[in-house]
Amino acid sequence: MDAMSHSTHEGAAPAGRPRDPALERAILEAAVDVLMAQGLAKATVEEVARQAGTGKAAIYRRWPSKTALVIAAIRALHADVSVPDTGSLREDLVTCALHYSSGDERSTLLLASLLGAATHEPELRKAAYESIGRPPALALRSVLDRWIERGEIDPDAPVDIIAGVLPSYAFRQMVARREKLDEATIAALIDHVLLPALRHRRG
Missing domain, CATH: 1.10.10.60 (Homeodomain-like)
Structure with missing residues (x-):
């Protein structure tokens, strides 16, 4: 990185300066x-x-x-994150998962490079999570909380753990294979991993 790459305070815009x-x-x-x-x-x-x-x-x-x-x-290469409400738990999960398959080949390669570098740089890892990793994770958790309230998800399910499966797999795929999640993988994760875990009731 250049000598100024880690500066966090220099060059602040004067108050009222118009953006272009x-x-x-x-x-x-x-x-x-x-x-x-x-x-x-x-x-x-x-x-x-x-x-x-x-x-x-x-x-x-x-x-x-x-x-x-x-x-x-x-x-800028990815779509904005939103919280879906399709009326179906499965479709909400699919919509959340599709965020990890958005963007073109450039976005995949750049994000893979960023995530790879972030494993060795704490500042970069924190910034990448806050700006890229956290928004879709929060959207997914909002979906799960809504469906718990609607009685579709077992309230005793380990939601925090289950919510981490999708982003963890997506980022692993990105770093290890430099590939986005495809629709078949998304369907398999949701139908055979997420939904059974969310709906399983002990006893």
Whole structure:
């Protein structure tokens, strides 16, 4: 990483400074291009700025570190996370799972690279979880809590453990195989792992 990659306070935008959405899109697109071409370790904010046709200061006003920029660029390739309410527990689970199969090949490769690097860098791991891992996990937990209230899920089921199965498998697939979850794998996880565990009643 470049010398300023771990800064978290420099370059804060002055109060009231107007944002330029077109410039932000250009920066994020340039970040994706640089990451794809050079990899996470070699990519620099300087090169992103050069390809975006701007200066480093414009980037640091928006993202205080290289880590923040990388995460923002990867998030921009994925759909926003929402909490589904389809009227069916299974379909809600499928919708949550499909988040892990969203994005194109670039998003898969970049996220795999980020997750791989995050295992050795605590700061990067924390930032990646808060921005990328936590939102879909919270959406899934919200779905499970709703269906507990509706009586569809056994209230004695170890929901915290079960809720971790889907993201853990998805990220393992991403890092180990650099692949997204496919629809067949999603169906197998939900029908043969999640639903039986959620609905099993002791005795």
